Amino acid sequence: MRAGSGSSPMTERYTAEDIVVLSGLEAVRKSPWMYIGSVSAAGAHQLLHELVHNSVDEALAGFCTKVVVTLGPDFCSVEDDGRGIPTETHPTEGISACEVVLTKLHSGSKFTRSPDRFSSGLHGVGLSCVNALSQWLKVDIWRGGNAYEQSYKRGAPDMPLKTLGAAAGQGTRIAFWPDLGIFKTFSGFLQDDCGRFLEELSFLIPGVEFVLVVEPEHASISFKTGAGIAGLHPRLNPKARPLFADLLKVRASDETLSFQAVLQWTAERESTISSYVNCVNTVHGGTHVSAFRAGLTRAIDRIMAETGKRGGPDDHIEVDEATEGLTAVLDLKLVHPNFEGQTKSRLTNADISETIENAAADQILDALRKNPRIAAVVTDKILQVRSARIAARRAAEKIYFQQADWRVNEEVYKEQFGARSKNWHESAVWITDKELLKAHADMCKQGKDALALDVCCGSGVVGASFKGRVKKVTGLDLTPEMVGLAKTRLDEVRQGNVYNIPFQNDTFDLVCTREVLHLLPYPERPVSEIFRVLKPGGQFIVGQILPFGEDDAAWMYRVFKKKQPLIFNMFQEEDFRRMLAGGGFVDLEMKEMNVWESIDVWIDSYETTALARHEIRQLFAHAPAEAKAIHPFKISPTGEISDLWRWCIFSVRKPL
């Protein structure tokens, strides 16, 4: 067993005296969700996971080589070839140690903190908790040359532990069925879920065989691999394009822990780190993940300095820069893990940090030094991340600087939208939403021979939606890349600035623009430019995302500004009406249309830093009640966010 190969001596002694009793079981049946998270079908699966983890603990301790899970129509069993649960009479309880483990909460050898090296069970409430919540449970034990059995109903023993006589071998088999009075929606264990769970474990404990048997067909599937966590890595983010082929590896061990990690950088923005402590998935990370990230950042900082890619001695790389696009699996085996809460989603042991951080820093640095090609692609990626970050941060500053003489720095916009032009149509749902485009076009009241101008046209989709309704659509955009894109859709495209539209007075019958004015400081200036190039009686159609009201605007302002630092106005409906009227326009009409937008897609963007993405997710997770009351959004159980955007499409006219 690799996990057990540390230096502390392992004892074979595992007897009744090692089982410590802390309390009883009634509480579990009264409030099951406190112990297993929920009483849904997922909660019932948690029972099975607890049993399997009990066997996994034996495997981690080096005493078990095979775990068999059998799913029947009305039973489920977990069998291992470990040492067998102790059957001797408990020194203080006067019943068999096995019965103590199955009936007393917080009992189990984990609390003695001696014989079992690494263990994962539910803080020691594991087996008794499963028993308490089972309609029936039957345990078979092979130990010390004998076979034993005992059965329970809803946690209470039918009889004392019974010796069946001499038998060869060792191990434990526990069969059970969840109490349907508690798990009211449970209708059987899902084969796929169980299979995935066992396969994951087989990667985390290489060499141990995990078998899933389905009855009555007696179909069986076996998971056993020597691949280790490298086998888990490809599942992290299968769509991501890796920057190099081979995984980098980190290993560390001392008397209390054994740590390993595999890692790779991808072309993605998000970092995906999957972490396990004693085979339990720590979905919220914890000290082991923080230490690893810190060590990795140190290595990157060093290699950037060594290869001359760091600005100066004080220009250190930040954690979120170093980990952008990182995919990693972390596997920690630890003697005394401490977790936050019963669900064990976050590790809190602080004393492990130094070992893990140093190992990650030294070994990753070493690997990068030995593989200059890998070092080059990784450091180039980080340079890219840095420059995007700096551009995002400076965007606003540059504009402020330029404000002094009332000009706008075109370069900032060119840089940003030029970079986004590569996947412009994939960068948000609204850009190509057909109904939204049609809603703009439907506002058109011009004749077939009208001349139209699409201002800040981007890829030209808005202007193109007017095709067939007017004679000619011209586009205007600041960014050469966007001009190139728009040329495929519009009759003519010019490169130019909306603060100084390169056309004569009274040229067009129709001007349209969409979701642009909020990006421009002093938006009344482009509005008056649009007024100027329109013929008298000409029409201006403008679409804009607006808050639902006064009470979601401050929250939306923060969300939008974090996504896009170039936002200068969070218009509300009254502001927008006032601005158009102030520009001399008349006959205002407005149409509203709500469109769902994927926030995950929207924030996966060049100008949005990793920190800003994190903050945006937090803003949705903790949205104020007054905003939620008027602004619908959805967060899926897996964390994807959909936000309802209120599009307001205005039509105004230049007076005759």
Next chain:
Amino acid sequence: MSKKPASAEKDAARELERSRTFENLRAAFSEEASLVFRYLYYATLADFEGMDRHASLFKDIAEGGDAHVQGCFDFLKLARDPESGIAVGGTLKNIESLIQTETKQHSQTYPEMAKTAREEGFTDVASWFDTLEKAKRSHARRLRQLSDD
């Protein structure tokens, strides 16, 4: 002691109100209140950096700050609400105090701040103040509605 207890209390309140200590309590109240939110802001950043122990200490201290802020107000309220100048009393009276502050913010404070920001070229900050102004207007309206019911 010839004074009635009620007027003795009034005298004490008047004395507190005129004191430098009242101004100090007011300053402590604002500083402690703003410190709570600085802690919470930094905790979010620490969370992002994976600095768990920092984040959790920041949050713990912010939580404790609640007592520090409210404790200052325990004394201030003996005299009056330091922002509105209205005595702290029953909810129907307190709502007046809140309406007064929200109204002042949306009719005076934020419009002036937005104007300055525009003059200085910080148009996004100006838009932020506009947004706050409208939020305050909404708050004042909702409070008034409740108080009229």
